[in-house]
Amino acid sequence: MSDGSSHPDSSLAGDLRRATGLNVAACYQCGKCSAGCPMAAEMPLKPHQMLRLAQLDLRDELLSDPSPWLCLTCETCTARCPNEVDPARLIDGLREIVFKSGSAVAPLRLRAFHKAFLRQIRRHGRVFEVGLIVDYKRRTGALFDDVLSAPAVFRRGKLALSPSNIEGRDEVRRIFEACGQAAARKEVHS
Numbered sequence: 043m044s045d046g047s048s049h050p051d052s053s054l055a056g057d058l059r060r061a062t063g064l065n066v067a068a069c070y071q072c073g074k075c076s077a078g079c080p081m082a083a084e085m086p087l088k089p090h091q092m093l094r095l096a097q098l099d100l101r102d103e104l105l106s107d108p109s110p111w112l113c114l115t116c117e118t119c120t121a122r123c124p125n126e127v128d129p130a131r132l133i134d135g136l137r138e139i140v141f142k143s144g145s146a147v148a149p150l151r152l153r154a155f156h157k158a159f160l161r162q163i164r165r166h167g168r169v170f171e172v173g174l175i176v177d178y179k180r181r182t183g184a185l186f187d188d189v190l191s192a193p194a195v196f197r198r199g200k201l202a203l204s205p206s207n208i209e210g211r212d213e214v215r216r217i218f219e220a221c222g223q224a225a226a227r228k229e230v231h232s
Contacts, residue, residue: 055096062132069090069125074123087107153181161177168206168208
């Protein structure tokens with residue numbers, strides 16, 4: 043009788059274990075993660091439901107759902123989990139699996155935001171809000187959706203007109219590259 047060690051686990055739970063080092067089977071579906079999630083009302087699948095679909099290996103249903111992309115990664119779910127499952131890390135793992143597989147991806151606006159956000163971090167070591175907004179608007183084609191609110195925001199001094207770079211920008215770039223984000227360089231120009 044084989045212990046299965048010669049056959050890698052090709053289930054979604056196995057992929058999540060490899061991506062995160064965590065065991066999705068440890069979730070016993072108490073729902074505390076979903077009860078505390080500030081985005082649960084906006085998600086078609088709540089955090090505990092995403093974990094359940096992963097346990098059941100319902101890959102297509104889960105990876106085609108926008109819910110993992112709506113997660114704020116605030117880690118409220120992780121703090122509330124009585125079994126220390128770390129739903130936030132598992133949801134991050136789901137996003138990694140989607141990107142690596144090339145399967146269903148986040149809706150355009152969410153992808154655009156993530157790319158614009160990472161571009162600002164890579165360039166400046168922090169978020170330059172005006173750059174983030176312009177990059178996001180350019181990527182989504184929504185250049186003038188809320189342009190009328192801009193004067194009020196600038197009058198209140200809420201946005202700087204020029205970026206402020208951190209001293210260790212080269213270190214930030216090395217972190218991106220070390221994390222397998224060499225593609226970020228391409229995204230900066232996309």
